[in-house]
């Protein structure tokens with residue numbers, strides 16, 4: 001029988017369940033990655049499982065998010081992560097080595113394997129034909145311990161690429177075009193497989209830009225075939241032995257086919273405040289720009305920065321624009337420096353930012369008040385940049401670099417700048433000295449714990465009945481950045497009681513206080529929400545901190561995949577309105593009672609909520625039997641240790 005690529009890899013890793021679309025399967029995970037902002041909690045939970053060592057082929061702990069280090073907290077976390085890596089047999093990627101997804105693609109990504117990462121942009125690995133999935137830290141901890149990763153057998157969509165990109169049109173424009181077709185919601189349970197003759201025209205870093213930003217559609221992951229181009233990339237990284245051919249069989253079936261003529265795409269931008277709000281650059285031309293930021297795991301490959309350097313060479317950044325450039329990895333920075341591109345950037349007036357997440361997560365380089373910032377990153381959610389009223393536009397490095405020169409949105413095809421003839425290198429400079437590889441002696445390392453590192457919070461088993469309050473009612477497309485802000489608050493990731501003070505900080509400043517007051521009176525907190533609740537990141541703190549605050553259920557019109565899984569992992573019920581019209585009838589502050597909630601979950605029956613002044617509300621859920629047991633136990637940690 002003919003198979004698509006997704007089916008081939010998933011079936012080769014299947015350990016539990018039947019491969020039937022929509023049904024839950026458990027798969028083996030070959031590789032894991034964590035980053036420091038989600039990693040500390042992931043490893044605290046791994047420690048709580050009491051295993052002597054990791055059981056994957058490869059697990060890498062990266063430090064790339066919290067590298068600003070204002071105060072001792074982040075440096076302590078880094079030391080904790082380093083000691084964990086030695087003790088349990090992980091590779092440690094030191095701060096300064098680069099952004100996890102870019103570095104993993106360069107040094108470890110392997111066609112045909114599975115990668116689970118505690119970061120939503122893990123699908124970057126799909127650029128070399130990996131099934132690379134983002135998940136909460138606890139799921140990654142379980143996978144490191146040799147446990148299965150559970151997902152619904154996905155629908156597979158084929159994005160059939162034909163033609164070739166025109167000059168000044170880039171991989172970023174391809175993924176923005178895809179976002180304009182598929183939007184940022186409604187794609188839960190889908191994997192996007194790229195195919196067709198256009199694939200051969202795209203390099204691995206271009207493919208990785210496309211799979212990286214698939215995260216913004218809410219698909220489980222995206223991937224490309226592994227072909228001659230993949231082999232050349234791995235060879236240039238001195239890893240040709242990791243290559244294998246991976247293509248769909250002739251006649252393979254797909255749930256949907258999306259035809260994309262690369263030659264018809266034009267330069268695009270995602271406008272405030274959603275990656276799905278896509279417009280042609282030509283429509284925005286002339287708008288003044290205050291800031292430009294080039295980098296992030298989406299667009300910081302060597303080719304991206306070589307192109308940026310070629311555009312800026314011999315020219316000066318506009319006096320009204322602040323241009324910041326963050327290379328994706330130390331390899332990129334080293335090579336750019338060796339070949340002179342770095343001097344061109346500096347001579348133009350660009351500010352060199354650390355080769356880390358930095359501006360993308362809003363922990364520095366925030367724009368001025370109401371500033372217009374053009375960024376090559378992947379998310380432009382309101383306030384994520386650290387400036388509440390900033391207007392963030394997501395664009396290609398080409399568009400960003402030209403705007404930095406002209407001071408305004410400029411269609412690159414009409415800028416009068418010659419198209420830069422830049423290519424991928426035949427050989428990358430390999431220097432793995434910023435990795436610390438595990439060895440036997442390291443197994444006796446004692447774990448370093450700073451004063452900011454607390455234990456992961458515990459939860460109790462689900463109660464028979466709940467008496468509570470609609471503590472907050474929010475609208476559609478609530479992102480995890482709304483729920484659990486990062487940026488300046490990132491340094492509290494290891495300190496849940498402190499971090500929990502900031503839940504919904506930018507939406508409703510007194511939410512956490514109200515929750516704690518309720519919790520003290522044994523009143524359960526309920527969150528009511530619209531469509532696509534939990535878009536964006538994998539950060540499990542968006543479930544862990546509400547759990548700490550006594551949130552027992554989120555009732556929404558729909559959920560995004562990673563966040564829904566995180567809610568289950570932390571014992572919070574993700575309930576769906578049986579009748580979406582009920583959303584409008586429920587006021588914030590109303591009292592809620594659910595007399596038989598535990599029985600309902602045990603029996604797989606709908607949950608009935610009695611809402612004061614409204615009446616009975618029927619709620620459904622999409623949960624496997626395993627997930628219902630996790631919820632009854634009060635979360636995955638309780639369930640696993642049990």
Ligand code: MIC
Pocket residue numbers: 037038065118119120121134361486536537538539
């Ligand atoms: C993001 O881009 O939002 C992050 C920061 O990388 C998150 C992870 C986190 O919150 O630590 C993600 O994408 O999962």
Ligand code: SF4
Pocket residue numbers: 065099119121296297298356357360361377378
């Ligand atoms: Fe880092 Fe931004 Fe990528 Fe998240 S999206 S991993 S913060 S660069």
